[in-house]
Amino acid sequence: MNNTQPLAQIQRPIMLAGAGKMGGAMLSGWLARGLEPRGVSVIEPDPSDDIRALVTKGVRLNPSPGETGNVATLVVALKPQMFREAGAGLKAFAGPSTLVVSIMAGTPIAAIEQVCGGAVVRAMPNTPAAIGRGITVAVAATNVSGSQREVADALLRATGSVEWIDDEQLMDAVTAVSGSGPAYVFLLAEELARAGVAAGLPAGLAEKLARETVAGSGELLHRSQSPAATLRQNVTSPGGTTAAALGVLMGPDGLQQIMMRAVAAATRRSRELAK
Template sequence: MTQSDRIRLDNIGLLALVGAGKMGGAMLEGWLALGLDPQNVAVLEPNPSDDLVALSMKGVALNPPAGAISNIGTVVLAVKPQMAASVMPSVASLTGAGTLVLSIMAGKTLGFLEAGLPGAAIVRAMPNTPAAIGRGITVAVPNAAVTADQKARADALLAASGSVEWISDEALMDAVTAVSGSGPAYVFLLAESLARAGVAAGLPEALAARLARETVAGAGELLHRSPLDPATLRQNVTSPAGTTAAALDVLMAADGLEPLMRRAVAGAAERSRELAG
């Protein structure tokens, strides 16, 4: 879907956000920055942050009384998956004919959502934490009740925090969660490990931490901007029999990074399936 196909955020209509923790709060800030009218937003969050309270001063309705809002066009469900069962009655009370439910809960399937919201148009999505700076990537799957206009509305909301990919096979979502949903943590661990390795090689701790941080961030930005694939970028840094090649001999060994990453992603995917029940 191209930018011209997307519904402008100032035409989204009334939106209810259920859960405004780190991910939900970051997405809300992105929507407001891109033109969503605060007067058209209601947030249900039992433990609002100071930032969320400040947004309520600008027109966002924070924890309005039951029945105080109606004709909601979109409900965004952003609570932790462990809380899903307890909030479904509240979500059901917010939905009506034509309401789109957009869930970003990890592991909770369309089937689970449909059981609590019979007949509702539902999009299940998996964003990741770089959404907080507009550099996230989200994978989304709609149920059969979602119309073209509702899909475009969901796309506009998700695209406010980065790239969006749509799939038709929900079974892929466990692997999506393991790769992109959890993936930022793997990259942060790489930066941690690289810094510790630098200290072990003799660098002062502060310098090692800065070198690792800037190297990971810079390489990520190069990967983002370059049309080249990761393998080519890696090869471009690697001189035959040089220092990088010596390190890659270790990382690319039969028991090196790739089999370790496969086990990590498999573990995360299995946990995603467990959360689905």
């Protein structure tokens, strides 16, 4: 979506329910991109010092429904298990025309509609959102208007890029690939360092080499227009050291099969959370 609405022009008030790591990252992104703090309210029973500091800039913390009335947009960044307990309290803030943007894993549009009402956009960001390099996939309910979709896109784009899909059923696989995906990359760095130690490197050096290699390779992938397969082939000389390693990683019981099983397991768990 190229016609993203500027955050400064978005209708207020906006309420953020849940200001943990992901919710807090979104809030910081909104304010950094021009959203007026006085138009934002936060529901967070255990606010961090950073969130408390925003109160001095005008952000409202834990207001009552009487103080805010129906909000224009309600962003739900609660953990799914918390939503089951605390979600009903959010309904007092949402009217029929409220845009409800959920970033909760495994929580379908129908469940959010039942608890909060409003026009629901379900989204799945990932943890690189904390540094503005996240990727979010979103799907809108049928009653979400074009202008509401633009608002959701602008709010989600504050922490990285956004992709929209039409089939909500794909969200479980999205969760498994990009939502959980950063953990797979961190595990790669962890195990690469461990293998370096096993090969004789000092632990500190092995960790630095693994960390910088994974981070640098990710940045190269980000900046390059070439497919990942092409970048891999560019590093691999026939009969060389990389080819020897890839012979293991791309073997019958190698990374492809492991990743297929891992993503399938995460997809199944996402579907289970929706029940």
